[in-house]
Amino acid sequence: MRYYKNLYVSESAADEKEEIVRRLNQNKIMWNTYIIALAKGGQNHLEFFDSVLLQQDIIAAQDLFIVGIAAGYDEALVLIEKITQEVYDSTKGADIRSYILKQEDEL
Numbered sequence: 245m246r247y248y249k250n251l252y253v254s255e256s257a258a259d260e261k262e263e264i265v266r267r268l269n270q271n272k273i274m275w276n277t278y279i280i281a282l283a284k285g286g287q288n289h290l291e292f293f294d295s296v297l298l299q300q301d302i303i304a305a306q307d308l309f310i311v312g313i314a315a316g317y318d319e320a321l322v323l324i325e326k327i328t329q330e331v332y333d334s335t336k337g338a339d340i341r342s343y344i345l346k347q348e349d350e351l
Contacts, residue, residue, distance in 0.1 A: 245269070245308045249348055252280065252312035252327055254319035264313050273299060278320035280312035280327070282341055289340035290327070292320050311344055 245268065253261050257277070267274055277295040284291075284306065292314075297303045312327065314320035331343045 245310055248309065248311040248344060251310070252323055254312075254314035254316075254323045256315035256319055257313050261313070268295065268298070268310075268313075271298065276316050278314040278317060279308070279310055280314065280320060280324060282309045282311060282344065286341075289338075290324060292324065 247265065251261070251265075257264060264274065264277060268279075274295050278292055279295050279298070280290055280292045282291075283289055290311070292312075293303070294317075295313075312320075312323050314323045327340060328338065331340050332338060335343055
């Protein structure tokens with residue numbers, strides 16, 4: 245797993261950001277913690293799922309580029325909306341993947 249240098253974090257997860265990242269790196273189970281990552285397919289930009297799915301071999305084996313973490317499903321949706329709005333405000337477009345990768349290279 246790799247993490248976006250400007251990792252997006254939901255409001256409820258902000259105080260525990262470092263602890264969440266540490267536990268993710270240790271492959272610990274965390275209930276109700278959602279991961280937002282760049283989608284593997286070029287057709288989609290982002291995908292999100294409960295971090296418990298990282299325990300499955302098919303997910304754990306993937307090289308995930310995590311761009312956000314959220315406490316719960318609803319906060320994950322809000323965070324995705326925030327990311328999308330930021331991309332649109334900056335580029336007047338919706339190419340989230342390109343925006344994030346460009347930001348990653350510039351940081």
